Amino acid sequence: MQIKKAEFICSNTRVDKLPEGKLPEYAFIGRSNVGKSSLINAMVGKKGLAKTSQKPGKTQLINHFIINDDWFLVDLPGYGFAKTSKSNREAWEKFIRRYLTHRDNLQCIFVLIDSRHEPQKIDLEFCYWLGERGLPFMLVFTKADKQSNVKSDVNMSKFRKALAEWFEEIPKCFLTSAEVKSGCDAILETIGDINTR
Ligand code: GTP
Numbered sequence: 001m002q003i004k005k006a007e008f009i010c011s012n013t014r015v016d017k018l019p020e021g022k023l024p025e026y027a028f029i030g031r032s033n034v035g036k037s038s039l040i041n042a043m044v045g046k047k048g049l050a051k052t053s054q055k056p057g058k059t060q061l062i063n064h065f066i067i068n069d070d071w072f073l074v075d076l077p078g079y080g081f082a083k084t085s086k087s088n089r090e091a092w093e094k095f096i097r098r099y100l101t102h103r104d105n106l107q108c109i110f111v112l113i114d115s116r117h118e119p120q121k122i123d124l125e126f127c128y129w130l131g132e133r134g135l136p137f138m139l140v141f142t143k144a145d146k147q148s149n150v151k152s153d154v155n156m157s158k159f160r161k162a163l164a165e166w167f168e169e170i171p172k173c174f175l176t177s178a179e180v181k182s183g184c185d186a187i188l189e190t191i192g193d194i195n196t197r
């Protein structure tokens, strides 16, 4: 899919304030600092569209972007940010989980996972939570430029194996790097396919 236009629309914490859900929507979620905002920018070819930072906890709101006037891309705050307060974490849980379970036009949730690490409990538990609710998701492994493809493949296989204990069907996986813009086209093709379904 060619990206002709990518624009920020609004930031929110409240589901009832979101833009009207008349277009297909795709959300990026995952641990703080995993590279959600960076990958959104790499996919649409617009540096600085989604705000990024070396420090975890940069994205704090539900951020809507409209792509090609045709579909929404959503940048979400990260989970597992140890330095935030308990009440902050609980507030996050509440509005993000509410968003994920109440947004009828949400076609697919892309769960981002750092390809450098072995499967982490927090990511697996989040996938189980989605699975239990029947929410459609795919896995996006990030920061592939930081190590060899062999290492990334090993970590991806381990994650898939861990999920196989719970899921009959393993979701589609992508290996990406926002730095060298790899894997972005594959995600966009998948979104294009879902949009035309
Ligand atoms: P929060 O909004 O805090 O949850 O973080 P995020 O998941 O949106 O991460 P963000 O895109 O802000 O990136 C975090 C850091 O990782 C930044 O310093 C990025 O430059 C870096 N980063 C993101 N993606 C990549 C990648 O593919 N390769 C490399 N080398 N660095 C990356």
Ligand code: MG
Residues within 6 Å of the ligand: 036, 037, 038, 051, 052, 058, 059, 075, 076, 077, 078
């Ligand atoms: Mg972010």
